[in-house]
Amino acid sequence: MAHFPKPAEGSWTEHFPQLGTAPVSYSDSNSADHYELERDAIFRRTWLNVGRVEQLPRTGSYFTRELDAARTSVVVVRTADGGVKAFHNICRHRGNKLVWNDFPREETAGTCRQFTCKYHGWRYGLEGDLNFVQQESEFFNFDRADYGLAEVQCEVWEGFVFVNLDPDNTESASDYLGDLGAGIVGYPFERMTQVHKFRAEVGSNWKLFIDAFAEFYHAPVLHAKQAVAEESRKLSGYGFEGLSYDVSGDHGMVSSWGGMSPPKDLNMVKPIERILRSGLFGPWDRPDIGLDELPPGLNPARSPSWGIDTFVFFPNFMLLVWAPNWYITYHYWPTSYRSHIFEGTLYFVPPTTARERLAQELAAVTFKEYALQDGNTLEATQSMLETGAVTEFPLCDQEILLRHLHQTARGRVSAHQERLGATPVRISAAS
Amino acid sequence: MSAVLPAEFADLERFADWSLRTEAERYAKRLASSMDELQEFYDAAFPRLEAAMEHCDQYPLDALPDDAKRLLWLCYSLVNASFPVEVWRQARVPDSGAASMDAVIEPAI
Ligand code: FES
Ligand SMILES: [Fe+2]
Numbered sequence: 056m057a058h059f060p061k062p063a064e065g066s067w068t069e070h071f072p073q074l075g076t077a078p079v080s081y082s083d084s085n086s087a088d089h090y091e092l093e094r095d096a097i098f099r100r101t102w103l104n105v106g107r108v109e110q111l112p113r114t115g116s117y118f119t120r121e122l123d124a125a126r127t128s129v130v131v132v133r134t135a136d137g138g139v140k141a142f143h144n145i146c147r148h149r150g151n152k153l154v155w156n157d158f159p160r161e162e163t164a165g166t167c168r169q170f171t172c173k174y175h176g177w178r179y180g181l182e183g184d185l186n187f188v189q190q191e192s193e194f195f196n197f198d199r200a201d202y203g204l205a206e207v208q209c210e211v212w213e214g215f216v217f218v219n220l221d222p223d224n225t226e227s228a229s230d231y232l233g234d235l236g237a238g239i240v241g242y243p244f245e246r247m248t249q250v251h252k253f254r255a256e257v258g259s260n261w262k263l264f265i266d267a268f269a270e271f272y273h274a275p276v277l278h279a280k281q282a283v284a285e286e287s288r289k290l291s292g293y294g295f296e297g298l299s300y301d302v303s304g305d306h307g308m309v310s311s312w313g314g315m316s317p318p319k320d321l322n323m324v325k326p327i328e329r330i331l332r333s334g335l336f337g338p339w340d341r342p343d344i345g346l347d348e349l350p351p352g353l354n355p356a357r358s359p360s361w362g363i364d365t366f367v368f369f370p371n372f373m374l375l376v377w378a379p380n381w382y383i384t385y386h387y388w389p390t391s392y393r394s395h396i397f398e399g400t401l402y403f404v405p406p407t408t409a410r411e412r413l414a415q416e417l418a419a420v421t422f423k424e425y426a427l428q429d430g431n432t433l434e435a436t437q438s439m440l441e442t443g444a445v446t447e448f449p450l451c452d453q454e455i456l457l458r459h460l461h462q463t464a465r466g467r468v469s470a471h472q473e474r475l476g477a478t479p480v481r482i483s484a485a486s
Numbered sequence: 487m488s489a490v491l492p493a494e495f496a497d498l499e500r501f502a503d504w505s506l507r508t509e510a511e512r513y514a515k516r517l518a519s520s521m522d523e524l525q526e527f528y529d530a531a532f533p534r535l536e537a538a539m540e541h542c543d544q545y546p547l548d549a550l551p552d553d554a555k556r557l558l559w560l561c562y563s564l565v566n567a568s569f570p571v572e573v574w575r576q577a578r579v580p581d582s583g584a585a586s587m588d589a590v591i592e593p594a595i
């Protein structure tokens with residue numbers, strides 16, 4: 056029985072007819088060949104979120120990101136005029152990786168006045184200009200102005216730093232994020248600077264972990280034990296229904312209820328949650344974030360039982376805004392067709408008391424316990440998808456964002472192949 | 487040997503080895519503990535959690551004396567240990583195999 060209304064078409068999926076309702080092929084997730092196509096079609100051609108402006112607090116602050124899927128490493132830096140720029144992390148002299156510490160494949164961060172290459176000491180300013188060349192007069196017909204760092208398109212949207220590795224790209228990051236991005240502009244992300252970040256190496260295709268976080272159909276089953284027994288029975292009786300779904304361009308979102316923060320009945324929750332007044336949905340006592348009304352894109356159904364909105368920004372950036380005034384980001388950085396690095400980062404308003412800090416600690420630890428559960432099926436799924444024994448899978452209405460994600464990813468690959476003039480690889484996608 | 491925790495929490499001194507500064511250390515100790523050890527720690531520390539918060543909150547969070555800071559770290563360990571005790575009945579998240587998730591950035595305090 057439905058607890059929340061669906062669109063007139065009878066389902067969320069049919070409300071977006073381009074999605075279809077047929078079973079979906081997962082042949083986009085189990086082959087090295089397909090992943091090689093995705094690297095160029097997707098990761099070198101879309102806006103990728105690589106961090107937050109708080110990671111670049113002052114002039115000369117920088118961080119590097121290893122974008123293996125996009126076949127590069129970038130260095131992102133705060134320039135003297137307060138802007139943010141990004142460069143391919145390569146020295147123009149003979150190709151040494153410019154910014155790294157100890158281990159060339161590990162990411163690093165810091166503050167500097169200029170970037171100095173470890174090999175022959177060429178120096179670059181924060182704007183990427185080549186400032187110093189060792190024994191410059193030994194070079195032929197040489198003009199330093201010709202050898203600045205190779206710049207990458209970089210834009211800041213609501214404090215999130217994006218790069219786009221396609222030199223021909225003409226779409227701004229905010230246009231790329233579209234209606235769903237526009238709907239959350241103005242949310243005070245900048246107030247939530249207390250960071251807990253988790254990282255995991257996951258043995259599955261990058262899309263499979265997005266799948267796991269883009270539907271809550273699994274929640275009453277996979278996470279059953281995390282609730283007290285009676286509550287758990289009730290939840291699996293209800294199942295899960297989103298308050299509303301939306302897909303727009305390459306992106307999607309689901310708005311969900313969340314009666315747990317604070318719960319109506321304290322007996323619904325575990326003892327540690329009762330005493331710390333916190334849990335999966337975050338601390339029950341909400342910090343002031345100076346907002347009279349939520350931006351229109353948050354809790355779009357304006358439901359009184361709203362708990363969390365989950366945005367899937369293509370390709371690999373998810374944003375979760377929780378009713379109790381905090382947010383999470385997820386990133387999935389592929390390292391092969393069957394492996395990726397997952398990053399889950401929690402952002403809270405900085406606590407001022409030990410009590411507030413402990414409430415946040417419980418939310419952070421709870422996140423990790425859930426995420427370990429969410430991740431524990433992935434390697435098993437990957438290995439079975441690779442058998443090819445079954446290739447198409449029925450997705451229900453509550454799995455609409457998965458349908459949209461795989462359709463978008465396949466569409467990007469096909470468009471890329473058409474650009475290359477190749478015959479599109481047949482993907483038996485009944486999309 | 488001098489006390490790790492504030493004098494009022496002498497009863498928890500025997501669990502001082504749970505006063506660990508990082509999530510990685512707390513999680514590792516949890517995985518290395520038996521259910522009996524986790525239960526014993528939980529049973530002793532949980533009833534003292536409210537008092538521990540009151541003790542720490544005599545001070546601003548960014549100016550905690552060292553012994554209060556160590557008490558707070560012990561409380562973080564209690565949060566971590568509450569999952570095996572209240573939920574899983576085992577130290578590890580069930581079915582998580584060798585999967586791990588590392589805290590790579592966490593607050594200074
Ligand atoms: S490769 Fe960088 S200075 Fe030579
Ligand atoms: Fe989950």
